[in-house]
Amino acid sequence: MTVHTIAETRAGRRRAGIAAASGLLTALIGLAPLTAATTAIADPAPIVVAQNRATGQTTDHNLARDYYGQCTWGAYEKFHEHTGLWPLIGGNAKDMNDNAAARGWTVVLDAEPRSLVVFEPGVHGADPNYGHVGWVDEVFIENGVKKIRITETNAGGALGEFTTRVLPDVVGMSYILAP
Numbered sequence: 001m002t003v004h005t006i007a008e009t010r011a012g013r014r015r016a017g018i019a020a021a022s023g024l025l026t027a028l029i030g031l032a033p034l035t036a037a038t039t040a041i042a043d044p045a046p047i048v049v050a051q052n053r054a055t056g057q058t059t060d061h062n063l064a065r066d067y068y069g070q071c072t073w074g075a076y077e078k079f080h081e082h083t084g085l086w087p088l089i090g091g092n093a094k095d096m097n098d099n100a101a102a103r104g105w106t107v108v109l110d111a112e113p114r115s116l117v118v119f120e121p122g123v124h125g126a127d128p129n130y131g132h133v134g135w136v137d138e139v140f141i142e143n144g145v146k147k148i149r150i151t152e153t154n155a156g157g158a159l160g161e162f163t164t165r166v167l168p169d170v171v172g173m174s175y176i177l178a179p
Contacts, residue, residue, distance in 0.1 A: 055179040056104030057088040069160035071133050072096075074153025075116050078135030078162075082114060083178045094121055094131030097174050106177040111139045111148050115175040123172035125155075136175065137164070148173075 062080065064073035071093055080086050089100045096118050101107045111117075115136045119126035126132035134152030141147070146169040157163040 053177040059088045071154045075133040092130040093133040100176045111169040120172040
């Protein structure tokens, strides 16, 4: 696994977005162009990815407890439900990658189950000022597209209500891995 600094990660996301827009993505990351042979994937195909998952700094409570129902509150609740840990990350969703990496958590660009997904502002309807965060329940391939099933709060439901949705994994999404 390659570990990048957050500055390299953000620069990489910008480069990837530009490359995709200009049709140069396959040349930049060294992948063969998709063909009928490479896209013939059983739908949906679960993805099981082994990663080094560092356990970063933790605390004894939900850091967003004063912001009941917001996306950060819900993401921390799901993280704790699945790991028994309260991650010491903090900040608005758009800042969580930097904060997580600075506190020892593994942050990657490839979709991973058992992780927090961080949406940059505007991506998949994320707040244009604060971004968005949710919990990744599942990662799979459907019709040749990598997708994630997430559980989240403050996205189409009542405040504090957990909802789920399936989204394609696109540039502008990153993942804070749970141990």
